[in-house]
Amino acid sequence: MKPSPELNPSRRHLLLALAGGAALSACGGGGSDEALIEQPTSHPLGIGAGGTGIVRGSFLSAAVNAVGPINVGGVQLATGGALLSDGDGQSLRENEIEPGMTARVRAGQIITVAGRKLALAQSLVVDTQLRGVPTWLDAQTAIILGQRVKLPPSIPGLSGIGAGGTGRNLRVWGQLDLARSEVVASRVALARPGDTDMLRGLLSGIDRAAGTVQVGSLQAYAADAALLPAGLELGAVVRLVVGAARTDGSLALLALREDAVHPPEGSRVELAGRVTQFSSAQRFALDGVAVDASQALFEGLANLAAGAEASVSGRMIGGVLVASEVHAQAAEPLEFSGRIDALDVLRQTISVGGMLLHWSSATRFVSSSAKDLRVGRQLAGLARWVPGQAALEASRLSVEK
Structure with a gap:
C-alpha cells in the first residue's frame, strides 16, 4: 500500500527510511510498490554481504548538498538518533551542519522513493580540510598553512569574510586536488573560539629520528615520538593538528593520525573525491580508498587520471571498493x-x-x-x-x- 498522500512529504520520507531495515528482512521488500528495495544479486567477484548479496548498510563520503533534511552525495538522510560529530570527536547539533561541509556517513540500506535516494543515518562526521590563518586571501585563492586553496565562485560562507582578509582564522571544507596541489573549497567559515590549526593532506615526508613530518610545504615537529603513529607511509592521507611556529620555521605537532576513508566491509558505498593513486582505469584509489573498476560502467573514462574528480558507486569487498559505476571529470593543469x-x-x-x-x-x-x-x-x-x-x-x- 502506498503511503497516504495527506502525509507531510518530509515525514513520509522519514517513515519510509525508518521502514527500510524491516523491508530488507522480508526477502524482497515490503508491500509498497513505490519503494524499490535492492534485491539479492550475484557479485562480479562472487562475494556478497552475508553470502546473499544483500547490502544491509551503506557508507557515504561527499559534500552536504542540502539541509532540512540533510542530503549528502544525493542521498537524503533521516538523522533522528544518529551520532553527529566533527573531526575532533566533538558532538554537533543538526543545525550546525551546513551545505558545502564534507561528511562521512554510516547509514542503513539506501532505498529509492519517487526518484529520491533515502537512508537512515547511524553516524555522521563532518570535518574540515584546513583550519588556520591565511597568509593570502582574495576572491579566488587563499593560502593557509602553506596550502593553496581554490575558492570557486559563490562558495558558501565566503561572503562577509572579505578579500585580502589575512589575520582571520578560517575553516575550510573541500577536496584535495592532487593535480594542482591544492584544496578545492566547498565551504569557508570563520573559525570558532578554541579551534586549533589543522590540515588534511598527503604525507610527503616523515623522519622518525628527527621527529618531523611534512604535508605539502608544511613541516611539523613532534616533541614526543608517540605522536608519530607506527605504519604511516609516504602518500598516506593524514590529519595533522599543529600549534605555534618554532624558531626553525616548523610548527609544533599536536596530533597526527591516518585519515583515509574506511567504508565498512560489505556496505554499499557512494564515494566522491579525487583520484589519489592511479595504476589504470580498472585499478585506482579515490581519496585513499582502493577501487576495482574492472566491471564498472563508466562516464568520462578518458578523464580518469591522478587528481581527477570522480564519484564511485559500489560495494566494499575484501577492503576494496568494487565499483558498479564511475563518473570522472578531467583534472586540468x-x-x-x-x-x-x-x-x-x-x-x-x-x-x-x-x-x-x-x-x-x-x-x-x-x-x-x-x-x-x-x-x-x-x-x-x-x-x-x-x-x-x-x-x-x-x-x-x-x-x-
Missing part, C-alpha cells in the same frame, strides 16, 4: 603567475605565492630560459602534481626579464 619568492638552483625548485615548483629538462621555457630565474621576478606557466613529489612539476614557464 594549474595555470599560475606570481613573484618568485625563493629559488634553489641546485634542486631546481621555485617558490611562488606559497607554491613549490620544480623544473627539469622537460620544462619548456617560453621567451626565456632557466638562467633568467631570479628572486623577485614575475613568473607564469603551467604545472601538474606528480605522485610522490612535494613540488608541482612545471611543464611550461615564462620569466619576465
Whole structure:
C-alpha cells in the first residue's frame, strides 16, 4: 500500500527510511510498490554481504548538498538518533551542519522513493580540510598553512569574510586536488573560539629520528615520538593538528593520525573525491580508498587520471571498493603567475605565492630560459602534481626579464 498522500512529504520520507531495515528482512521488500528495495544479486567477484548479496548498510563520503533534511552525495538522510560529530570527536547539533561541509556517513540500506535516494543515518562526521590563518586571501585563492586553496565562485560562507582578509582564522571544507596541489573549497567559515590549526593532506615526508613530518610545504615537529603513529607511509592521507611556529620555521605537532576513508566491509558505498593513486582505469584509489573498476560502467573514462574528480558507486569487498559505476571529470593543469619568492638552483625548485615548483629538462621555457630565474621576478606557466613529489612539476614557464 502506498503511503497516504495527506502525509507531510518530509515525514513520509522519514517513515519510509525508518521502514527500510524491516523491508530488507522480508526477502524482497515490503508491500509498497513505490519503494524499490535492492534485491539479492550475484557479485562480479562472487562475494556478497552475508553470502546473499544483500547490502544491509551503506557508507557515504561527499559534500552536504542540502539541509532540512540533510542530503549528502544525493542521498537524503533521516538523522533522528544518529551520532553527529566533527573531526575532533566533538558532538554537533543538526543545525550546525551546513551545505558545502564534507561528511562521512554510516547509514542503513539506501532505498529509492519517487526518484529520491533515502537512508537512515547511524553516524555522521563532518570535518574540515584546513583550519588556520591565511597568509593570502582574495576572491579566488587563499593560502593557509602553506596550502593553496581554490575558492570557486559563490562558495558558501565566503561572503562577509572579505578579500585580502589575512589575520582571520578560517575553516575550510573541500577536496584535495592532487593535480594542482591544492584544496578545492566547498565551504569557508570563520573559525570558532578554541579551534586549533589543522590540515588534511598527503604525507610527503616523515623522519622518525628527527621527529618531523611534512604535508605539502608544511613541516611539523613532534616533541614526543608517540605522536608519530607506527605504519604511516609516504602518500598516506593524514590529519595533522599543529600549534605555534618554532624558531626553525616548523610548527609544533599536536596530533597526527591516518585519515583515509574506511567504508565498512560489505556496505554499499557512494564515494566522491579525487583520484589519489592511479595504476589504470580498472585499478585506482579515490581519496585513499582502493577501487576495482574492472566491471564498472563508466562516464568520462578518458578523464580518469591522478587528481581527477570522480564519484564511485559500489560495494566494499575484501577492503576494496568494487565499483558498479564511475563518473570522472578531467583534472586540468594549474595555470599560475606570481613573484618568485625563493629559488634553489641546485634542486631546481621555485617558490611562488606559497607554491613549490620544480623544473627539469622537460620544462619548456617560453621567451626565456632557466638562467633568467631570479628572486623577485614575475613568473607564469603551467604545472601538474606528480605522485610522490612535494613540488608541482612545471611543464611550461615564462620569466619576465
